Amino acid sequence: MANPLIMKLAQAVDLTAEDRVLLEFATADRRSVGANEDLIQECEPPETVKVVMDGFACRYKTLPDGRRSIVAWFVPGDFCDLHVAILGRMDHSIGTLSPCTVVEIPRETIEELTGHRRILRALWWATLVDAAILREWLASMGRRQSDRQLAHLLCELLLRLRAVGHADHDSYQLPVTQEQMADTLGISAVHVNRVLQHLREQDLITLQSRALRIPDVERLMEFADFDPTYLHLRDVLTEASMHRRDSSQRASQPVAESPLDEAT
Amino acid sequence: MANPLIMKLAQAVDLTAEDRVLLEFATADRRSVGANEDLIQECEPPETVKVVMDGFACRYKTLPDGRRSIVAWFVPGDFCDLHVAILGRMDHSIGTLSPCTVVEIPRETIEELTGHRRILRALWWATLVDAAILREWLASMGRRQSDRQLAHLLCELLLRLRAVGHADHDSYQLPVTQEQMADTLGISAVHVNRVLQHLREQDLITLQSRALRIPDVERLMEFADFDPTYLHLRDVLTEASMHRRDSSQRASQPVAESPLDEAT
DNA sequence: CGAAGTGTTGAAGCAAATCAATTTTCGTGG
DNA sequence: CCACGAAAATTGATTTGCTTCAACACTTCG
Numbered sequence: 001m002a003n004p005l006i007m008k009l010a011q012a013v014d015l016t017a018e019d020r021v022l023l024e025f026a027t028a029d030r031r032s033v034g035a036n037e038d039l040i041q042e043c044e045p046p047e048t049v050k051v052v053m054d055g056f057a058c059r060y061k062t063l064p065d066g067r068r069s070i071v072a073w074f075v076p077g078d079f080c081d082l083h084v085a086i087l088g089r090m091d092h093s094i095g096t097l098s099p100c101t102v103v104e105i106p107r108e109t110i111e112e113l114t115g116h117r118r119i120l121r122a123l124w125w126a127t128l129v130d131a132a133i134l135r136e137w138l139a140s141m142g143r144r145q146s147d148r149q150l151a152h153l154l155c156e157l158l159l160r161l162r163a164v165g166h167a168d169h170d171s172y173q174l175p176v177t178q179e180q181m182a183d184t185l186g187i188s189a190v191h192v193n194r195v196l197q198h199l200r201e202q203d204l205i206t207l208q209s210r211a212l213r214i215p216d217v218e219r220l221m222e223f224a225d226f227d228p229t230y231l232h233l234r235d236v237l238t239e240a241s242m243h244r245r246d247s248s249q250r251a252s253q254p255v256a257e258s259p260l261d262e263a264t
Numbered sequence: 265m266a267n268p269l270i271m272k273l274a275q276a277v278d279l280t281a282e283d284r285v286l287l288e289f290a291t292a293d294r295r296s297v298g299a300n301e302d303l304i305q306e307c308e309p310p311e312t313v314k315v316v317m318d319g320f321a322c323r324y325k326t327l328p329d330g331r332r333s334i335v336a337w338f339v340p341g342d343f344c345d346l347h348v349a350i351l352g353r354m355d356h357s358i359g360t361l362s363p364c365t366v367v368e369i370p371r372e373t374i375e376e377l378t379g380h381r382r383i384l385r386a387l388w389w390a391t392l393v394d395a396a397i398l399r400e401w402l403a404s405m406g407r408r409q410s411d412r413q414l415a416h417l418l419c420e421l422l423l424r425l426r427a428v429g430h431a432d433h434d435s436y437q438l439p440v441t442q443e444q445m446a447d448t449l450g451i452s453a454v455h456v457n458r459v460l461q462h463l464r465e466q467d468l469i470t471l472q473s474r475a476l477r478i479p480d481v482e483r484l485m486e487f488a489d490f491d492p493t494y495l496h497l498r499d500v501l502t503e504a505s506m507h508r509r510d511s512s513q514r515a516s517q518p519v520a521e522s523p524l525d526e527a528t
Numbered sequence: 529c530g531a532a533g534t535g536t537t538g539a540a541g542c543a544a545a546t547c548a549a550t551t552t553t554c555g556t557g558g
Numbered sequence: 559c560c561a562c563g564a565a566a567a568t569t570g571a572t573t574t575g576c577t578t579c580a581a582c583a584c585t586t587c588g
Binding site: 409410451452454455458473 | 575576577578579585
Binding site: 129135 | 323325406449
């Protein structure tokens with residue numbers, strides 16, 4: 001099985017064989033974590049950078065009344081906390097949604113990795129895509145009805161998981177509970193259940209025992225008003241997503257030169 | 265009047281006199297823009313980096329049904345698009361909310377600025393704080409009632425504006441319409457109106473002809489469940505915010521060393 | 529001074545929350 | 559392998575926060 005981190009970063013830059021070897025070594029030391037366990041808690045400054053290699057994790061905030069808001073999902077290949085090192089303190093927690101395999105990369109290894117131009121740029125890209133996803137989620141939560149919002153999330157996951165080889169053309173494992181989805185979408189668990197049924201009734205999805213299948217990907221994307229541009233992926237613009245609307249605008253571009261990067 | 269960009273970046277690092285001179289020069293060439301004008305449109309790759317020096321601007325997404333979602337507010341001192349350069353394409357637009365004074369900093373100037381360690385780090389910090397704000401907004405939209413959500417936004421603006429010298433202890437200019445607030449909070453303009461009245465009835469705020477006053481800052485923060493940690497500000501933790509709950513956890517820290525920064 | 533944009537108010541409707549009960553699934557130990 | 563308990567999913571009834579539509583008032587500015 002291919003390394004999801006390498007697959008992901010290859011979306012941003014052309015990694016050399018040397019880059020790949022370095023990344024392979026950096027992610028060799030894996031450990032297993034059960035579901036619903038915290039990887040980092042609020043106020044706890046992390047010493048290592050964590051990468052999810054298998055399973056789903058999340059970034060979440062707990063409000064004083066006990067309710068929680070999940071503000072990011074981490075799927076295989078995702079860094080959990082690349083950015084936090086520069087800000088003194090965590091303003092949120094990171095925990096697993098399902099059982100996970102994670103890697104903890106020590107600071108020195110990150111420094112070594114970022115000594116390589118392509119990897120440095122790919123890490124930049126990953127950080128910025130995280131922010132782009134956040135913006136899309138915010139827009140989605142603000143202005144989309146919950147059935148479209150959920151459908152949108154499922155489309156996003158399809159592409160993100162495909163990019164790291166964890167989804168095939170129309171299906172993937174979705175190892176999360178309806179309550180976890182509810183905390184992500186900002187709705188109640190009961191309503192998630194009803195929305196899922198609604199999507200099933202319309203034959204937009206199939207979901208049983210954590211296996212999601214999308215009979216007609218294009219139709220679901222249409223329904224969710226999903227435009228994959230914001231994911232800034234290179235490979236995964238499939239037939240389904242390419243043929244929609246103005247496909248010339250949608251073709252992926254190589255990552256642009258960055259002023260900040262330039263200056264290094 | 266002090267330079268808001270310098271004031272903002274001084275929140276993150278100790279700028280030297282030389283740093284300040286550089287930043288002053290970089291922001292010398294200002295221009296005025298009316299309200300509701302686009303600074304950058306979707307799909308238009310920006311050639312310069314834009315900084316708001318006066319007035320309010322925003323980052324927004326337009327959904328196909330015409331509704332829009334504002335996913336970030338830019339107040340004086342804020343970069344609009346520092347990050348976009350690395351991703352090939354804009355997945356959103358940037359426009360003014362009120363009349364603004366903006367600066368367009370050419371690529372080369374940015375490269376020159378980022379040649380200075382402290383400035384580079386401060387720009388990093390600014391980017392990460394933007395993401396932190398986005399997370400807080402997402403949590404807020406997901407799990408807070410709209411009166412608390414609006415109150416939370418007003419608290420955030422108080423601190424952000426104070427940091428750049430555009431708010432005093434308990435008041436500031438809020439040059440936006442209720443419709444713009446609605447697009448930000450993900451609710452209808454009518455409801456914004458009612459929520460504002462509700463806040464006024466409770467003497468939590470005063471708002472007339474775009475001037476906001478908060479009679480009891482601490483009480484509004486309590487009401488909004490506002491915890492300023494996520495803004496990662498150094499100076500602006502006032503009496504009001506410091507005395508709440510566990511203040512020892514709340515004192516600002518110097519910006520930590522960053523692995524990515526280290527590697528430069 | 530008039531027109532357009534903004535703010536305000538009321539009434540009706542709807543999406544989603546809440547509460548509560550029930551069934552199904554899943555993990556675990558006997 | 560089955561039985562049990564706990565977690566998760568499902569269903570129904572009721573309530574509520576917010577939307578929508580529509581009318582009207584105020585403000586701002588050319």
